[in-house]
Amino acid sequence: MVDHDNRRDGVTRARDLTSGANMDGIAASGFPILARTDFSDTTFLLEIYHPTMARAARPGQFVILIAHDHGERIPLTIADFDPAKGTITLVIQAVGKTTREMQRDFRKGGNILGMVGPMGEPSHISEAKKVICVGGGLGVAPIFPQARGFKQAGAYVIGVVGFRSSDLIFWEDKFRQVCDEFMICTDDGSAGLKGLVTEGIEAAIARHPDIDEVVAIGPPIMMKACAEATRPHKIKTIVSLNPIMVDGTGMCGGCRVRVGGRIKFACVDGPDFDGHDVDFDDLMTRLQRFKEDERMALEKWSENCRRLALEPSQTGEKGGS
Amino acid sequence: MARKTIRTIPQERAVMPVQEPEIRTGNFDEVAQGFNLENALIECERCLVCPQAACIAGCPVGIDIPGFICKIIDKDYRGAYNLMTDANFLPAICGRVCPQEDQCEGVCPVGDTLEPVAIGRLERWLGDLAIAEGWTKESHIEPNRFRVGIIGSGPAGMACAADLAKAGCAVTVYEALHEPGGVLRYGIPEFRLPNSVVDAEIGNLIKLGIEIKCNTLAGRLFTVEDMIGEMGYDAVFIGTGAGSPRFMDIPGENLNGVLSANELLTRCNLMKAGQFPEYDTPLHLGRRVAVIGSGNTAMDAMRVSLRLGAEKVYCVYRRTEAESPARVEEIHHAQEEGIEFHWLTAPVEILGDSDSNVRGMKCIRMELGEPDASGRRRPEPIEDSEYEFETDMVVYAIGTTANPILGQTSHIRLNERGYIETDENLATSLAGVYAGGDIVTGAATVILAMGAGRKAARSIKTYLGIRDSETAHRPEYATIETSMFGIDRAERNFVRVRLE
Ligand SMILES: Cc1cc2nc3c(=O)[nH]c(=O)nc-3n(C[C@H](O)[C@H](O)[C@H](O)COP(=O)(O)OP(=O)(O)OC[C@H]3O[C@@H](n4cnc5c(N)ncnc54)[C@H](O)[C@@H]3O)c2cc1C
Numbered sequence: 143m144v145d146h147d148n149r150r151d152g153v154t155r156a157r158d159l160t161s162g163a164n165m166d167g168i169a170a171s172g173f174p175i176l177a178r179t180d181f182s183d184t185t186f187l188l189e190i191y192h193p194t195m196a197r198a199a200r201p202g203q204f205v206i207l208i209a210h211d212h213g214e215r216i217p218l219t220i221a222d223f224d225p226a227k228g229t230i231t232l233v234i235q236a237v238g239k240t241t242r243e244m245q246r247d248f249r250k251g252g253n254i255l256g257m258v259g260p261m262g263e264p265s266h267i268s269e270a271k272k273v274i275c276v277g278g279g280l281g282v283a284p285i286f287p288q289a290r291g292f293k294q295a296g297a298y299v300i301g302v303v304g305f306r307s308s309d310l311i312f313w314e315d316k317f318r319q320v321c322d323e324f325m326i327c328t329d330d331g332s333a334g335l336k337g338l339v340t341e342g343i344e345a346a347i348a349r350h351p352d353i354d355e356v357v358a359i360g361p362p363i364m365m366k367a368c369a370e371a372t373r374p375h376k377i378k379t380i381v382s383l384n385p386i387m388v389d390g391t392g393m394c395g396g397c398r399v400r401v402g403g404r405i406k407f408a409c410v411d412g413p414d415f416d417g418h419d420v421d422f423d424d425l426m427t428r429l430q431r432f433k434e435d436e437r438m439a440l441e442k443w444s445e446n447c448r449r450l451a452l453e454p455s456q457t458g459e460k461g462g463s
Numbered sequence: 464m465a466r467k468t469i470r471t472i473p474q475e476r477a478v479m480p481v482q483e484p485e486i487r488t489g490n491f492d493e494v495a496q497g498f499n500l501e502n503a504l505i506e507c508e509r510c511l512v513c514p515q516a517a518c519i520a521g522c523p524v525g526i527d528i529p530g531f532i533c534k535i536i537d538k539d540y541r542g543a544y545n546l547m548t549d550a551n552f553l554p555a556i557c558g559r560v561c562p563q564e565d566q567c568e569g570v571c572p573v574g575d576t577l578e579p580v581a582i583g584r585l586e587r588w589l590g591d592l593a594i595a596e597g598w599t600k601e602s603h604i605e606p607n608r609f610r611v612g613i614i615g616s617g618p619a620g621m622a623c624a625a626d627l628a629k630a631g632c633a634v635t636v637y638e639a640l641h642e643p644g645g646v647l648r649y650g651i652p653e654f655r656l657p658n659s660v661v662d663a664e665i666g667n668l669i670k671l672g673i674e675i676k677c678n679t680l681a682g683r684l685f686t687v688e689d690m691i692g693e694m695g696y697d698a699v700f701i702g703t704g705a706g707s708p709r710f711m712d713i714p715g716e717n718l719n720g721v722l723s724a725n726e727l728l729t730r731c732n733l734m735k736a737g738q739f740p741e742y743d744t745p746l747h748l749g750r751r752v753a754v755i756g757s758g759n760t761a762m763d764a765m766r767v768s769l770r771l772g773a774e775k776v777y778c779v780y781r782r783t784e785a786e787s788p789a790r791v792e793e794i795h796h797a798q799e800e801g802i803e804f805h806w807l808t809a810p811v812e813i814l815g816d817s818d819s820n821v822r823g824m825k826c827i828r829m830e831l832g833e834p835d836a837s838g839r840r841r842p843e844p845i846e847d848s849e850y851e852f853e854t855d856m857v858v859y860a861i862g863t864t865a866n867p868i869l870g871q872t873s874h875i876r877l878n879e880r881g882y883i884e885t886d887e888n889l890a891t892s893l894a895g896v897y898a899g900g901d902i903v904t905g906a907a908t909v910i911l912a913m914g915a916g917r918k919a920a921r922s923i924k925t926y927l928g929i930r931d932s933e934t935a936h937r938p939e940y941a942t943i944e945t946s947m948f949g950i951d952r953a954e955r956n957f958v959r960v961r962l963e
Pocket residue numbers: 204215216217218219220233234235236237238239240241242280283284383384385386387388413429430436437440
């Protein structure tokens with residue numbers, strides 16, 4: 143496996159660089175999946191081997207991944223990184239064609255065609271003494287390295303994470319290890335506090351009048367609500383924006399967002415911004431850009447999957463995990 | 464042979480077959496299909512072989528143009544190719560995309576009375592012939608122990624890589640995207656520069672032993688300082704391109720259907736959005752598309768939109784055709800293809816519908832005033848001349864600014880506009896780190912980027928103490944070894960001389 147990994151690693155480590163180039167010149171791309179865990183029928187975790195990135199990654203950064211040669215380039219937050227093991231961790235929510243296809247096809251031992259990163263400005267782990275780290279939906283995993291970062295910097299960390307219901311909960315232990323207080327909110331009340339993460343924030347602010355900073359990652363509507371919840375208290379609120387991206391290098395401007403009345407490119411200027419300055423309505427509108435196309439792609443793909451599932455040779459492949 | 468004169472040469476340019484406009488707007492095949500041998504030979508006859516060839520001076524990399532033309536006339540095609548590639552190793556690309564009318568062909572004396580010699584087309588013919596025959600520049604490479612890291616696989620990075628590999632350095636090129644080539648890959652469309660040509664030219668580089676690592680964002684995965692530090696590169700070249708598209712900050716810019724030409728072209732060329740949903744990347748092209756700007760990027764965005772099925776494509780430009788920075792041939796082709804040009808027109812506002820989609824654009828008419836600092840007449844708005852028209856998509860092609868990533872992640876000195884600052888040898892503020900191409904000059908041309916890459920390669924050779932036959936004849940302190948048995952290795956190849 144090790145032999146295989148080295149060959150497949152998109153970037154040779156510094157000391158390997160002397161040991162000679164690949165014969166074909168263009169380094170074999172392809173990034174091996176070392177582990178996969180399914181948290182629920184929509185959320186799964188991948189551990190991917192990329193030692194250089196595992197060393198370089200910082201909380202708040204992301205990768206752009208392309209699954210296969212007909213694939214789309216999609217951004218995913220680096221939810222964790224382990225320089226010792228040489229891996230980075232992604233937690234993916236299957237919401238559309240590409241992420242569902244990944245859920246179906248990406249297995250331990252498999253390979254990802256392309257993955258580039260770490261992208262974006264790392265989150266600034268400030269001097270704050272007391273912070274609330276808020277994660278909702280696909281933001282739960284990405285908030286973890288930030289919470290850990292603040293803990294390591296000596297802050298008092300209050301974790302607030304939201305799920306739709308108890309069966310979707312993951313990483314509770316991991317969070318408890320790095321949070322001084324930890325709250326789960328569920329929409330249906332099946333675990334923790336019944337309600338939205340904003341209610342968790344309000345509760346925490348009520349208990350602690352001295353909160354210096356709030357960091358919120360999740361769907362735009364949630365981040366908007368968090369920013370509104372903290373605005374009257376004048377608590378600095380950092381959000382991580384997730385606009386549609388292509389290259390992630392600042393070259394296309396597809397990821398542009400409005401912050402403080404000015405255009406910013408989330409991939410190079412962000413993804414973190416001051417939540418009180420972000421024009422969330424603009425972000426939410428622009429996320430609808432390809433709605434029809436996305437629906438069409440998903441329908442066509444699901445249709446194909448159904449058809450393939452009827453063919454006997456394919457039955458071993460069907461179904462999630 | 465009697466000396467050719469303007470009267471004795473063929474008066475008309477040799478025929479270059481092109482696809483008819485009605486046909487070509489329905490496909491992505493090349494518009495201009497290139498000379499065949501017969502036409503190339505006719506065109507060569509039109510060269511007067513001037514003793515003081517203006518064209519050589521007009522070429523940013525100084526190709527010996529009459530020299531290669533004479534070799535073609537002598538049917539020594541391989542010799543012509545070797546001569547060409549002494550100055551330019553990407554003839555198939557430059558022959559297609561250089562603004563020849565401003566360079567070699569612009570100063571060709573034949574052009575005073577007739578059409579100038581079609582130098583670009585001859586260059587392309589030679590480059591295509593080399594690809595078809597599988598020629599590469601024969602080079603005897605004697606490895607030295609130097610390792611050079613290059614950031615960016617556009618023309619600047621590739622040119623630098625090639626020269627350093629020929630000098631014997633071990634060269635690694637890092638590219639952020641999943642395919643190499645820079646703008647040649649993601650920007651310039653298939654009908655102007657087929658991917659197969661880019662692949663072939665990159666294949667030649669790989670034959671020189673250059674290693675290309677895609678999916679690698681330098682600056683973030685490792686810093687420039689890491690490259691010369693921990694990673695042990697003896698020198699680094701930065702050719703990351705200009706790249707960051709500019710917007711205008713007018714109302715309606717964030718409506719759905721407003722995007723940069725870079726985004727449109729990347730989606731189509733690199734991600735193949737034209738074949739959505741077979742390929743996963745969507746574009747959602749409008750039925751009517753308005754492109755702001757009139758450079759090469761604007762022309763490409765318009766002509767791609769047309770080929771993907773837009774019914775109506777507009778060009779909105781605040782100056783006139785004469786000031787338009789695009790290659791003349793591209794404007795001409797765009798006009799033939801039915802693109803509607805709105806010269807002397809500036810956008811004021813983009814209009815949206817209730818779903819936040821673009822429905823139209825409000826523009827104002829302009830007139831040309833006094834010349835500005837750049838010598839171009841400054842466009843000024845005509846009062847009360849606003850008008851609206853309907854469109855479903857607005858594409859910005861009004862230029863680019865510097866890509867910020869390397870500035871964010873290293874201490875390299877930038878100028879006030881964010882481009883990397885270099886001295887006349889293209890050395891940056893970091894020792895051993897050189898830069899060239901669009902990231903130094905701002906958006907320019909393929910040939911200038913290539914020229915910068917080569918210049919930086921020369922500087923890097925000097926910095927590393929590599930002497931080559933191009934810049935050094937015989938070191939005064941030549942050791943016995945280099946001149947032993949009368950063999951002058953410096954002449955045939957490269958000798959490395961450590962200066963200290
Ligand atoms: C910086 C950043 C970090 C992200 N981190 C994560 C993460 O850790 N885990 C996770 O599950 N998701 C994350 N996302 C979102 C993820 O990229 C999208 O869910 C994914 O692209 C959807 O692709 P699809 O084809 O499956 O769905 P689609 O059907 O294409 O789209 C579903 C939704 O995803 C959005 N989307 C589509 N394409 C893109 C794109 N290229 N870039 C961004 N959004 C897109 C659409 O607006 C739509 O709302 C992140 C996005 C950004 C910008």
